[in-house]
Amino acid sequence: MNTANDATTDAISEDPCTEQSRWTLFYRKNGRALNAFLALVLVWVFFAVNNPALFLNPLFYNAFLFSVPATIFLTTSLVFVIVSGELDLAFPSVVGAAGGVFMYSVVLGVPVIPAFFLTMGFGALIGLGIGLIVVYGRISSLVATLGLNFFILGIVNLLAQGRTISAPEAMNSFGYKLFVGKWHLFDTTLRVPNHFIWSLVWVAFCYVLFKYHRFGNRVQLVGDNTDSAREMGINIERIRVSVFVVSGVAAAITGALLVQMANMVWFPTSGKAYLLIALAALFVGGTPTWGGVGTIFGAFFGAMTVTLIPSGAVGAGFAGYWTDFIFGLVIILTMIAHRFSGARVR
Amino acid sequence: MSAASEPVVELRSIVKRFGSVEALSGVTMTVRRGEVLGLLGDNGAGKSTLIKTLAGVHDPDDGEIIVKGKVRKPWTPAAARDAGIETVFQDRALAPQHSIVTNIFMGREITNSFGLLRVQMQIDEANRLMREIGFTSKVFNPESTVGTLSGGERQGVAIARALYNQADVIVLDEPTTALSLTETQKVFRFVEAVKSSGRTVVFIGHNIYHVWDIADRFFVIDRGTEAFEGAKSSFTGADHLIEMMHQLAETGSADTSSLLEPG
Numbered sequence: 001m002n003t004a005n006d007a008t009t010d011a012i013s014e015d016p017c018t019e020q021s022r023w024t025l026f027y028r029k030n031g032r033a034l035n036a037f038l039a040l041v042l043v044w045v046f047f048a049v050n051n052p053a054l055f056l057n058p059l060f061y062n063a064f065l066f067s068v069p070a071t072i073f074l075t076t077s078l079v080f081v082i083v084s085g086e087l088d089l090a091f092p093s094v095v096g097a098a099g100g101v102f103m104y105s106v107v108l109g110v111p112v113i114p115a116f117f118l119t120m121g122f123g124a125l126i127g128l129g130i131g132l133i134v135v136y137g138r139i140s141s142l143v144a145t146l147g148l149n150f151f152i153l154g155i156v157n158l159l160a161q162g163r164t165i166s167a168p169e170a171m172n173s174f175g176y177k178l179f180v181g182k183w184h185l186f187d188t189t190l191r192v193p194n195h196f197i198w199s200l201v202w203v204a205f206c207y208v209l210f211k212y213h214r215f216g217n218r219v220q221l222v223g224d225n226t227d228s229a230r231e232m233g234i235n236i237e238r239i240r241v242s243v244f245v246v247s248g249v250a251a252a253i254t255g256a257l258l259v260q261m262a263n264m265v266w267f268p269t270s271g272k273a274y275l276l277i278a279l280a281a282l283f284v285g286g287t288p289t290w291g292g293v294g295t296i297f298g299a300f301f302g303a304m305t306v307t308l309i310p311s312g313a314v315g316a317g318f319a320g321y322w323t324d325f326i327f328g329l330v331i332i333l334t335m336i337a338h339r340f341s342g343a344r345v346r
Numbered sequence: 347m348s349a350a351s352e353p354v355v356e357l358r359s360i361v362k363r364f365g366s367v368e369a370l371s372g373v374t375m376t377v378r379r380g381e382v383l384g385l386l387g388d389n390g391a392g393k394s395t396l397i398k399t400l401a402g403v404h405d406p407d408d409g410e411i412i413v414k415g416k417v418r419k420p421w422t423p424a425a426a427r428d429a430g431i432e433t434v435f436q437d438r439a440l441a442p443q444h445s446i447v448t449n450i451f452m453g454r455e456i457t458n459s460f461g462l463l464r465v466q467m468q469i470d471e472a473n474r475l476m477r478e479i480g481f482t483s484k485v486f487n488p489e490s491t492v493g494t495l496s497g498g499e500r501q502g503v504a505i506a507r508a509l510y511n512q513a514d515v516i517v518l519d520e521p522t523t524a525l526s527l528t529e530t531q532k533v534f535r536f537v538e539a540v541k542s543s544g545r546t547v548v549f550i551g552h553n554i555y556h557v558w559d560i561a562d563r564f565f566v567i568d569r570g571t572e573a574f575e576g577a578k579s580s581f582t583g584a585d586h587l588i589e590m591m592h593q594l595a596e597t598g599s600a601d602t603s604s605l606l607e608p609g
Contacts, residue, residue, distance in 0.1 A: 214461045221452055224441035231435070232453030232507075233424065292443045345493025346442050 031341030032286030033298035039284060039334045040305045043312065050316035058190035063311060065192060066261065069199035070254045071303040074278040075285065076206045077250030079299050080216070080243040081141075082282060085223040085291035088244060090130055090145035091251040091278070093152035095271025098123050098255030100156055103165045103266035112175025112260075119256045120249055126152070127248020131241030149275075156268045164267040171264055180260040195257050202253070207296040219243060224292030280327070281306040284334045290344060305330065351378040354414060354546050355400070355431065355515055361408035362395055369395040371570040372409070377515060382537060382547045384561030386554060386587075388595060392570040397550055400517050401433035402426030432513035434504040436520045442493035447472040449492055450507045475506040479539040498522075498529030505536045509545075516540060517548040522556045534560050554591065558584040568594055580605045 027034060048055035074091060081088045101122045105115035130148055134141045170176055179198065182191040210216035221229045222239045230236050251271065259266045285302025287294035309330060313323045355377040362370040370392050377383050387393040398404045399411075402423040411418045413429040426433070440449050450472050456464045472488035481502035486495060492503055501521045508516045518537070522530040537547050537560055551557040557564070558578075564587060565575045573594050581587050586604070594600040 208462070212463050212465070214455045214457050214463065217448065217455055217463060218453075220444065221441050221448070224443045228439055228441055229452065231423065231439075233427070234453045292441065344443070345491055 027341070030295070030297075032288075032338055033295040033301070035334060035337045035341055036285045036295070036298040036301035036305070039330065039337070040301045040308070043305055043308055043330060047308070047312040047316040050318075054315045055312075058188050060311075060315060062189075062191050064307060065190075065196045068304055068307040069193075069195045070258060070261075070274060071277055071281055071307050072199040072300060073202055073250045073254045073257075074274055075281040075299045075303040076203055076296055077247045078278060078282050079206070079210065079285075079287050079294045079296055080219055080246045082287050082289070083210075083223045083291055083294040084219045084240055084243045085226065086134065086141040086240060086243060088130070088141065088145050088247045089275065090148040090152060091247055092271035092273075092275045093149045093156065094123060094126055094130075094248055094251035095255040095258065095274065096268045097126065097152055097156045098252035099259045099266045099270050100160065100165075100255075100268060101252075102256040102259050103167065103264075106167045106170050106264070107165060112170055112173045113178065116175065116179065116253075116256050119252045123248040123250070123252020123255075124245050125248070127245040127251075128241065130248065131244030134244065135237050135240045153268070153272075160268045164265055166263075166265040168264055176260055176264070179257060195261065198253075198257075202250070203296060203300050210294070210296050215239075215242065220292060220294075277306055278303075280331055284331055286334075286338050288338070288344065305334075351380055353377065353412075354379045356412040357396075357399070357409065358412065359409040360396075360399060360406045360411070362399060362404055362406050369570055370399065370406070373567065373570070373572055375565055375572065375575075377546055377548060378563075379514075379546055380541065380544055381562045382541055382549055382560055384557035384564045385548055385550045385567070386557060386564060386591065387567035387573075388591075391567045393550060393567055394519075395570075396567060397433065397517060397519050397548075400426070400431060400548065401435075402431070427511065427513075430512065430514040431517065432508035432511050432515070433517040434501070434508060434519060434521065436523065439504040440492050440500055443491065445489045445491055446476070446486070446495075446503050446506075447488040449503050450475065450488075450510055452507065454511065471510065472506070475509050476502070478509060478543065479505055479536045481506055481536060496529055496532075497525045498532035501533045502536050505540060509540070509543075513545070515546045515548065517550070519550050520552060521549070523552055530556060554588050555584055558587060566591065566594065566600075568598075574600050574602045574605070576602075576605050580607070582606065 044055070054060050074095075078088060078091070098119050102115050102119040105118055106112060110118065130145060133139065133148065134144045137144065178194060180193055180195050182193045184190065185192050210219070218229065218234050218239050219242075221234065222236055226236060254274070255271065258270045262270075281302040282299055283289070283302070284305055285295065285300070286298035306327070309327050310323050313326050314320055318326070353376045357373055357375045359372045359374055360370050361368065361372055373392070373396060375396070385393060385396070395404060399406055402421050402425055405421045411421055413431065418425055418429055441452065447468050451468050456468050456471070458464060469488050476482055476488065479502065481499070483499075486499070492500060495503070501518070505516060505518075521533050525533065537549065540547055549557060549561055561578065563575070563577045564581075566573045574590065590600040590604070
C-alpha cells in the first residue's frame with residue numbers, strides 16, 4: 001500500500017516537469033507555425049470584439065470558406081519554392097493560363113473531371129519549363145520568374161484577345177459539384193464549399209511531402225546548405241526544378257477552381273490579385289526568407305489570416321481604407337514574433 | 347602503427363594543373379589501413395588540392411589512384427565515396443538548421459518504398475552511430491538542431507555521417523581549426539574511436555601540435571610535391587617535426603637524415 005502510494009506521489013511530482021519540457025520542445029520545433037496560428041486567432045478576436053454579432057454568424061464564414069482555398073493552394077506550394085532557396089513570381093500567370101486550358105477543354109467537350117487533371121498536367125509542364133529556365137539558364141529566380149510572369153500572361157492575353165469565356169452548362173455536371181459544390185454543415189446556415197475540403201486535402205498532402213518524404217527533406221537540405229547537399233550526392237538541379245513543378249501544379253489547380261468558383265467564367269488575369277497576397281500569407285505563416293526551413297501548417301494559417309483581414313476589417317466596422325493599414329500592421333507584427341521564436345541558426 | 351599494415355589508398359605520381367599552374371607535381375602518398383595519417387603543409391603547398399583529389403573533387407591530370415588494390419578511373423566524388431573514402435570539409439559539411447539525424451542521413455535517407463522517411467529507424471541508427479564514436483551528451487540528442495551544437499560536436503555529426511556511409515577512410519579537413527582546447531579534445535576522442543574501430547583517418551591541420559597529438563604518421567607536402575614523411579616514432583617529438591618544417595620553409599628542403607629509424 002505504502003509503496004504504491006509512493007509511486008503515485010513520484011509520478012505526480014515528476015509529471016509537471018516532463019510535461020513542461022515536452023511543451024518547450026514542441027514550441028521550439030513548431031514555434032513559427034504556432035505564431036502563425038496565434039496571429040490568426042488574435043486577428044479574429046480583434047475583429048470579433050468590434051462586431052460580435054457578425055463574427056458569430058455562420059453566414060460571414062460562408063464567404064470566407066469560399067475564397068480562402070485559392071490562397072491556401074498557392075501559399076502552401078510556395079513553401080517548397082522559398083525553402084529550397086528560390087522565389088516564384090510567375091504563379092499568377094500560370095493561374096490565368098491554366099484557367100484558360102481548363103475552360104477551353106470544357107468548351108471543346110472534355111468533361112470537367114478529366115479537364116481538371118489535364119489542367120494539372122499543364123501546370124506541371126509549365127512549372128517544369130519555368131524550373132528548367134531558372135536552373136539551367138542560371139538566372140536568378142526572382143528576375144526569371146518576374147519576366148516569365150509578364151511573358152506567360154502576355155501570351156495568354158494575345159491568345160484570348162481580351163475575351164472572357166464561359167460555359168454555364170458545365171455547372172450541371174457531376175465534376176463541377178465535386179469540385180466546388182456546397183453543403184450545409186449539420187443543420188446550420190454554414191455552407192461548406194467542396195473546394196475548401198480539397199484545399200485541406202492538399203495541405204495534408206503537402207505536409208507529408210514536406211516533412212516526411214525524401215523529397216521535402218531534400219528541398220530543406222538544399223535550401224539550408226547547397227554545397228553540403230551536393231557533396232552528399234543530392235541532385236540539386238532536380239530538386240530546384242521540382243519545386244517549380246509543385247508550384248505549377250498548385251497554380252493550375254487554383255486556376256481551374258477559380259473558373260468554377262466564378263460559375264464557369266474565365267478571364268485571363270484571374271491570378272493577378274494573388275501575387276502579393278500569397279507571398280504575404282507565406283511570410284505571415286512563418287516561412288523565413290532565407291530558405292532551409294519552413295512550415296506548411298504555418299502557411300495554411302497565414303493564408304487564412306490574409307483572407308480574413310479585408311472582409312474582417314470591413315465587417316468589424318473599419319472603413320475600407322483601413323484594410324491596407326491593418327494588413328501591413330499584421331505582417332510586421334508577425335514578422336517580429338517569428339524573430340523571437342525562430343531566429344536563424346548557422 | 348606497424349609498418350606491415352597494408353595500404354588502403356595509394357596516390358602514385360599525381361599531377362594536377364589549373365591552367366598553367368601546377369598545383370600537384372607528382373605526389374606519391376600511401377595511406378595505410380588503421381592509421382591516423384597527419385597531412386601537413388604550408389598555405390599554398392598543395393594541401394587542399396591533395397585533399398580534393400582524395401575526395402574525388404579533382405580528377406588528376408596524371409598519375410594513378412589505387413584504392414584497396416584497384417586502380418580507380420574515372421575519379422569523381424561518387425567514385426571516391428563508393429571506394430569508401432569520405433571527406434569532411436571544414437565549412438561545407440552540415441545543414442545547420444536541421445537536426446543531427448537529418449544531417450547524418452543527408453542524401454541517404456532511410457525510406458519505405460513510397461519514399462516516406464522511416465523516422466524512428468533513422469533516430470535509432472543515429473543513436474547507435476553517435477554512441478560508436480562517443481558522441482553523446484545529456485544536452486543534445488539526435489533530434490537537436492546542428493546549429494545549436496559547438497564546433498567540436500559538429501565534427502562529431504560529420505564523422506557519424508561518414509560512418510553511416512560505410513567509409514573506411516575518413517578525411518578530415520582542418521577539423522580543429524578555430525576550436526577551443528576542450529572542443530579539440532572532443533574531436534580527438536571521435537578520431538580515436540574511429541581508429542579503434544579499425545578504420546583509417548587522414549587528418550589535415552594547420553596547428554602542428556594538434557596533428558602531432560593525434561596522428562601516427564606524418565606526410566608533409568611542399569610546393570606541390572612530397573617534402574618528407576615519417577612515422578611518429580621517427581621524430582624525437584613535436585619540436586623535431588616543427589624544426590624540420592621550419593627548415594623546409596626557409597631552405598626549400600628538410601634534412602631527412604635527422605629522422606630516427608622507426609621502431
